[in-house]
Amino acid sequence: MPDVAYLGAFDDSRRHRILNGVMPPHDELQRLASNLRWTWHRATRALFEDLAGGGWDAAHTDPVRIVDELSEDRLVAIAEDERLRGRIAALARDLDDELRSRDTWLTRSGGDTNRTVAYLSAEFGLTDRLAIYSGGLGVLAGDHLRSASDLGLPLVAVGLAYDDGYFRQVIDEHGQQHAAPASNDFAALPVEPVVDAAGDRVVVEVPNGDGPVRIQAWLVRVGRVPLYLLDTEVEGNAPHQRAITGQLYGGDQDTRLRQELVLGVGGLRLLAAVGVEPAVVHLNEGHAAFAGIERLGLHRRAGHGLDQAVAAVRDELVFTTHTPVPAGHDTFPWELASFHLQPLSDHLDVAFEGLWELATHEGVGPWNQTTLALRLAGRTNGVARLHGRVSREMWAHLWPDRPTEEVPIGHITNGVHPDAWTGPEIADVLADQLGADWSTHTDPARFDALRSVDRQRLWEAHGRARRRLVDTVRGRLAVQSTRTGAAADGAGLDPAALTIGFARRFATYKRGTLLARDVDRLAAILGDDQRPVQIVIAGKAHPADLEGQRLIAELVGLSRDPRMHGRLVFVENYDLQLAADLVAGCDVWLNTPLRPNEASGTSGMKAAMNGVLNLSTLDGWWDEAVTDLGQHAEHGFGWAIGDGHLDDDRQAQDDRDADAFYRLLAEEVVPTFHDRDALGLPQRWITMMIDAVRLLTPRFSTQRMVADYAARYGLVEHSVADGGDDHGR
Numbered sequence: 001m002p003d004v005a006y007l008g009a010f011d012d013s014r015r016h017r018i019l020n021g022v023m024p025p026h027d028e029l030q031r032l033a034s035n036l037r038w039t040w041h042r043a044t045r046a047l048f049e050d051l052a053g054g055g056w057d058a059a060h061t062d063p064v065r066i067v068d069e070l071s072e073d074r075l076v077a078i079a080e081d082e083r084l085r086g087r088i089a090a091l092a093r094d095l096d097d098e099l100r101s102r103d104t105w106l107t108r109s110g111g112d113t114n115r116t117v118a119y120l121s122a123e124f125g126l127t128d129r130l131a132i133y134s135g136g137l138g139v140l141a142g143d144h145l146r147s148a149s150d151l152g153l154p155l156v157a158v159g160l161a162y163d164d165g166y167f168r169q170v171i172d173e174h175g176q177q178h179a180a181p182a183s184n185d186f187a188a189l190p191v192e193p194v195v196d197a198a199g200d201r202v203v204v205e206v207p208n209g210d211g212p213v214r215i216q217a218w219l220v221r222v223g224r225v226p227l228y229l230l231d232t233e234v235e236g237n238a239p240h241q242r243a244i245t246g247q248l249y250g251g252d253q254d255t256r257l258r259q260e261l262v263l264g265v266g267g268l269r270l271l272a273a274v275g276v277e278p279a280v281v282h283l284n285e286g287h288a289a290f291a292g293i294e295r296l297g298l299h300r301r302a303g304h305g306l307d308q309a310v311a312a313v314r315d316e317l318v319f320t321t322h323t324p325v326p327a328g329h330d331t332f333p334w335e336l337a338s339f340h341l342q343p344l345s346d347h348l349d350v351a352f353e354g355l356w357e358l359a360t361h362e363g364v365g366p367w368n369q370t371t372l373a374l375r376l377a378g379r380t381n382g383v384a385r386l387h388g389r390v391s392r393e394m395w396a397h398l399w400p401d402r403p404t405e406e407v408p409i410g411h412i413t414n415g416v417h418p419d420a421w422t423g424p425e426i427a428d429v430l431a432d433q434l435g436a437d438w439s440t441h442t443d444p445a446r447f448d449a450l451r452s453v454d455r456q457r458l459w460e461a462h463g464r465a466r467r468r469l470v471d472t473v474r475g476r477l478a479v480q481s482t483r484t485g486a487a488a489d490g491a492g493l494d495p496a497a498l499t500i501g502f503a504r505r506f507a508t509y510k511r512g513t514l515l516a517r518d519v520d521r522l523a524a525i526l527g528d529d530q531r532p533v534q535i536v537i538a539g540k541a542h543p544a545d546l547e548g549q550r551l552i553a554e555l556v557g558l559s560r561d562p563r564m565h566g567r568l569v570f571v572e573n574y575d576l577q578l579a580a581d582l583v584a585g586c587d588v589w590l591n592t593p594l595r596p597n598e599a600s601g602t603s604g605m606k607a608a609m610n611g612v613l614n615l616s617t618l619d620g621w622w623d624e625a626v627t628d629l630g631q632h633a634e635h636g637f638g639w640a641i642g643d644g645h646l647d648d649d650r651q652a653q654d655d656r657d658a659d660a661f662y663r664l665l666a667e668e669v670v671p672t673f674h675d676r677d678a679l680g681l682p683q684r685w686i687t688m689m690i691d692a693v694r695l696l697t698p699r700f701s702t703q704r705m706v707a708d709y710a711a712r713y714g715l716v717e718h719s720v721a722d723g724g725d726d727h728g729r
């Protein structure tokens with residue numbers, strides 16, 4: 001260690017410089033804490049967990065605060081503790097090396113490191129402390145940045161700096177959901193103000209119908225990837241303009257349109273102001289579609305006619321559409337769109353009607369952001385194979401002269417980041433068996449070594465993850481029951497029981513109460529003391545979704561039904577931390593969407609990487625997993641509910657799927673889990689676990705997904721990984 005010498009004598013000036021963050025270890029800790037690499041770099045995360053002691057919990061996973069709160073004596077003690085000091089120095093060096101390194105997947109693949117990609121998304125799920133995500137879309141965007149950093153992509157991300165994130169869910173004694181604010185205090189978060197060379201805040205302007213809005217930005221470091229968050233809480237803005245970035249998906253249509261102008265137009269202007277010139281702009285969902293209009297403006301000013309400009313923009317834009325559910329596509333009426341876009345169309349020297357044509361089908365309103373993005377992006381994809389097909393059908397009317405199969409929407413199946421989502425217990429086993437860099441592998445053959453893993457060790461590691469989950473759930477339920485007075489304290493939970501997880505947004509199509517369609521059948525399964533089974537449920541409903549909230553209340557009510565024996569529990573406030581605990585500690589991950597509404601789904605991928613077996617209808621990613629990889633598993637790696645056949649009668653469909661669920665549970669899942677050998681090991685189950693990790697991790701990792709996108713961005717010739725697009729550009 002080069003700088004050990006200074007540890008010798010501890011004079012006052014050294015003490016002073018350590019405490020002020022000028023010298024190690026304080027400056028190193030600050031660097032490690034302020035880069036969100038800790039959210040997927042295990043050793044860094046473990047360091048902060050150790051430094052926090054008991055203070056590391058779901059609500060406060062915040063290294064910046066942990067470092068801020070280290071006492072002076074503690075800091076000096078750390079400086080004098082050679083081992084701890086060495087550990088910190090090594091991690092800081094590792095981070096610095098990674099940030100400087102030119103030896104990345106991209107350079108090794110002969111890729112283009114100068115072709116900067118701007119990645120625009122309305123949400124990013126990276127840490128619960130940065131409450132700028134609501135669900136799957138944000139989590140996917142967060143994992144995209146993590147893998148872009150790992151692979152060395154020249155990618156710069158842009159999002160919005162909401163004062164209030166989605167919301168914190170509180171369940172009252174009646175099972176009613178209440179939305180408590182989830183506020184972001186940017187002054188106290190791991191973000192830095194974006195300033196120019198003179199140290200002044202960089203401010204850009206975006207035109208709205210009632211005048212320009214001023215925008216400043218905050219920088220979040222996500223490994224090598226910079227994420228700029230745009231903020232309209234700027235001097236000179238009127239109160240209603242300051243409120244634009246007030247709340248994630250908050251406010252009315254007017255606010256939503258203004259937010260999207262900030263994201264799409266403001267995002268590119270901010271990047272230009274800080275000297276970033278993207279060659280490719282990736283619109284993560286239609287929220288960012290106005291970026292296409294900003295790019296049109298650039299080409300218009302270079303002297304191109306509108307058609308020529310559109311052709312030029314199509315070369316630059318990549319668009320990912322994320323949902324077949326109509327409500328997921330932003331639309332705006334003529335009055336609103338023309339009011340806010342008029343100044344931009346003047347600027348482009350294009351009549352507003354010209355833009356309206358681009359964002360509608362044959363001029364019939366409303367303005368549709370997905371339509372606009374489909375027209376302006378030359379490369380468009382859905383997020384799973386089935387979703388690609390559904391999207392081609394859904395948007396075929398925009399290409400009336402083409403057969404549906406030739407609608408130019410392909411697919412890149414989603415993934416999740418293996419290091420961010422595997423629990424430490426299983427990750428240790430995988431690292432020992434596959435090598436420390438296992439999570440970066442996308443070559444399926446490299447996972448075959450799992451076949452010879454120590455089966456008992458794997459099972460015991462998973463058992464520790466399950467126990468940790470049960471402890472976490474009991475802790476959360478204790479807080480809930482103290483508040484509500486309801487006796488839902490988790491006493492009925494058993495760390496050895498077959499544990500089924502169901503956690504997701506309570507959107508109607510996900511059918512959150514399918515599992516309770518026949519309460520007597522469910523009660524019979526949960527009431528078997530010889531073969532204990534328990535179900536942990538979590539999830540939020542949108543504050544405006546009363547039906548979703550009713551489903552939550554129904555499940556909370558069921559959790560108090562004595563027939564459930566305390567073995568069905570509802571844990572409030574599903575967030576990233578709870579998700580991580582659940583996908584690592586459950587045995588079975590339940591998913592019951594009504595096909596084909598779940599574009600991909602990603603929580604089941606997180607579960608699979610932890611050796612958790614999916615029990616799911618054939619929708620989204622699971623349809624693809626079962627179809628493509630099922631035959632390579634000795635006894636399967638989970639179960640399909642139903643055969644993918646669709647019934648026109650929704651009630652009949654629900655009855656059939658619920659029946660299949662209970663039958664699978666009673667006849668296959670429970671018996672397999674409880675079939676133990678002399679050592680108490682469920683051998684057949686363990687084989688399924690191994691095959692889940694072995695076959696599904698390489699295919700459904702964001703390392704594979706981002707490698708596929710790198711090809712779409714034109715950074716590499718072909719995707720190196722399997723599972724890429726099956727369909728044109």
Ligand SMILES: *Cc1c(COP(=O)(O)O)cnc(C)c1O
Pocket residue numbers: 134135136137139503504505574575576579580600601602603604606
């Ligand atoms: C992964 C994740 C999601 C998305 O999961 P789906 O399977 O798409 O429902 C949503 N919320 C959180 C907190 C997650 O971690």
